[in-house]
Amino acid sequence: MSAVRCIDVCKTYRQGDEDIHALDHVSIEIQNGGFVCLSAPSGGGKTTLLNAIGGLDVPDSGEIYIDEQRIDNLSKGELAALRLSKIGFVFQAFNLIPVLSARENVEFVMQVQGVDADKRRSLAMSILDEVGLAGMEERRPAEMSGGQQQRVAVARAIVSRPALVLADEPTANLDSKTSDELMELFTELNMNHGTTFVIATHDRRVMSYAKRLIKMLDGRIVDDIAQS
């Protein structure tokens, strides 16, 4: 079964007088348990593709399936519910709610999912432990390093055990050591829980962790390499 399937997806932006083909007839399929890097230079279409897969952006044409469920024709509300239950997101740094502690940031999403308070708390504590933040649960984002903040974001993304985690330049604001640690965390989660990862990046170091590397240029897939 495939975690993600895109069939002939197109997306065009207008910038000034020019049409930008951010996605130009893109078709890919990612199996469950995949660990995929999307790499492209700036403006190559990787973020657009990631957003389309995550239901944040609706393609102009083509079909997108998550867990064999077609999503490009869903409403905003249905997409939000889908993201909440099936997809975890990790963005660039500074994506936590600044006034909530690490634990509360993780719990907030679960609360929206309707998890009851006791379960929420124990899940949050164990997931923070799993991402290596034991003892830091009550810190606010401003009291943590960039790497720690990203770990909270990862914890928040995976706490509800989504089948698919989408990460957009997760290491953009991290130094190389912290980047490595984050990627090792991703690899671990991929192996232990079978979570599918799709990571958009132009960091070679990140690409080296991927089992599969998809290269894009001008909205087209130009290379699709399996790595060991």
Place this chain on the structure above:
Amino acid sequence: MRILIKLAWRNLFRNHRRTLIMLSAITVGVWAMIFMTAMTQGMVTQMIHDGISVIPGHAQARNPQYGDDPTVNNLLPVPDSEIAGRLEGGGFSSWTTRLSVPAVISSERESRGVTLLGIDPEREADFTFVEIDTIDGRYLESVSDEGVLVGAKLLETLKTKVGNRIVLMSQTPDNDIADRGFRIVGVFSAKVELWEETWVLTGKETLQTMLGVPDQVTQAIVFGDNYRQVDAVSDSLRKAFDDTVSVQRWTELDRYLGTMLEVMDGFTLVWVVVIFLALSFGLVNTLVMAVFERVREIGLMLALGMRPSSILGQIVIESMLLLAIGLALGNVLAWLSVKAFPDGIDISIVAKGMEMMGASSILMLDLRLQDVVLANSVVLILGFLASLSPAWRASRYDPIEAIHKVD
């Protein structure tokens, strides 16, 4: 300075949504300040106008004993030609004399207590009753007219009609009861129903004859040009009578109306200040936000060598521009809303209540320049003071810290 104004102007519209909201708040506030003031002033002006045109005039001359013992025993001689001459040349816009006594009026079926006024119809025609009424039947024709005018409400109460006879009883100086029959020749209506129940008018000489007080009157009444300035009028009146009379201004004769005049002027100021205070929270908030968003920018300007006083000036100018636009819009809106009711606002649904306050049921709006000036100056002066604090803080930033601030 010009560059500061330009900066302030552009900054004002950088966050146009916030500026528009604040502008709406100022506009509504200023509109309310002026419109509400026009309503209350209109009400008071009219109360006073109606009130003093009916009875007191701007000032009255009476027998000095009348105040303690308001009866026909303490009357005033009708002004002789010398006094009349001084009254003519006294700078009054009009004057008259009246004989006014309490009386009981009886029709065939009903009796009521009223105030019977003997008037000089030609002189009265200049002001008082002609202004408050429309008359069915006819008006009085001369000082010796033997007919009476009654109010519409009284006519109804007495269950009689124009052309019928009624009997009036009152007291003579010897405390005999003088009574005589009169024919109702006309009916007047007044803005306030109470007046229609209270006043009965006849010829002055007719009444003098009935009471046996020839050539005597209760009071001489004068009008000046402006009811707010009656000192000169009352002095002039006293001089006309060679200081033999006691002269009272309308503010003393009707203390309720006199107080209303003062209270309402005070009320206007309180109202304007209260509205401004309610606005000031939003104004200071807007400025605090505007400064907060631009901390880095202000730091840069300071680092580039702009003086702190220029930063202060820039924020204050920004605030004053905002207030000035709001004031302009508020003033225009208030002016338009006042113009929208050229015939006043009909509040006859509470006519009886307005009557209790002494006001009529058509609320005329009175937009006075001095009230507009007051509202505008309060907003500008207090607005200036309110913007000093955020502006001062902005000018005190440390440039290095400010530039590196992240939010």
Place this chain on the structure above:
Amino acid sequence: MEITLRLAWRNLWRQPRRTWLTIGAMVFSNVLLVFMISLQFSVYDLMINNSLRAFSGHMQVQAPGYIDDGSMRQTVAEIVPLASELRSDFPDVDIAARATGFVLASSEQRSYGIAVYGVEPAFEPGASSIPGLVTDGRFVESGDEVIIGVVLARNLRVSVGDELTMLGSGRDGSFAAAVLTIVGIFDSGIPDLDRSIAEIPLATFQDVFYMRGSGHHIAINAPSIDAVADYQQRIGAVLPDDLELHDWTALQPGLKQAITADIGSSFFAYAILVILVAFSVLNTGLMSVLERTREFGILMALGIAPGRLGRLVLLETALMGVIGILLGAFLGGLLTGYFGATGFVMPGMEEMAVRFNLPARLYPGISVATLFAGPIVVFLVSILATLYPAFRLNRLQPVEAMRAA
């Protein structure tokens, strides 16, 4: 719920100055509203009570049409037996029969046109405050006795023990006259009453004015003003069909309308105040949403629906509103309580007080309603003003929002 609540609470204090300024606007209006509304409604109660207690009563039984014409001939037949029957049916209500006429009252030196009332000496003290306000002499008991107001006594130059002659018309239009002895002088503080009325025993009145056992109205005072509607219904049900029962709003339309007019104009002022607070709240709400665009974008990307974020923004305003209610009611209550203890005086109030049957010093009273009515309206309007920034979140596109600075 708790995390959302905590989130909203902490969000408020990201910009403490802005939050306090917004709450400040609410508190300012709330304090004013609490004080003004308390004062206003205390004044209305006093106006109603003083005016009605003085004479007219809460309700009156009258002949049809009497309320409009007030004619001597529109009588209630056998009024004394009717009043006593009502008295036994409704023992907790004050009931007194009266008759009215207009006369020329003459002393040795002076004459004035006045209203004379025939009253039941035994029951009038329950129905009106005048018997209790006789400061000189005593109330009438029987026979040819009369009490008059203090101003009338001065104008007529009479005192207790003097004689007063009354001339008027009887019920049938014939000449009516009486010579009465002044047994008391009352001082109600209400100029109209003190200047222009006299009271004599009802039996005497019926003789002098040929009333043949009838009178003009029965004044009725319910135990409280709030119970008037109830009693009006119950008493109305037992009255003979040819009589009418009017409540005070019909008897003194001016009183009711003066209150209505005052409520109208003051509520216009309050509305302006509340609207200005609303603008303040709107501005704050909009700013707080705009500066968190990125944050909201991320939350939406995580699958949190815009509606939930909108509710968060509304919750933030609600928290400010609750602080506004509490502080406003507390400070407003304190201010009102202070003036409730020391009394409130305004320049010019003495003259106005006389006009509306009020004392010159007012003691505003606090009730739950006057304490919270204004603040709760401010709260609701604040929520209303936040709907716009809250709904704006629906237009937010997560992808663009995340790109915002």
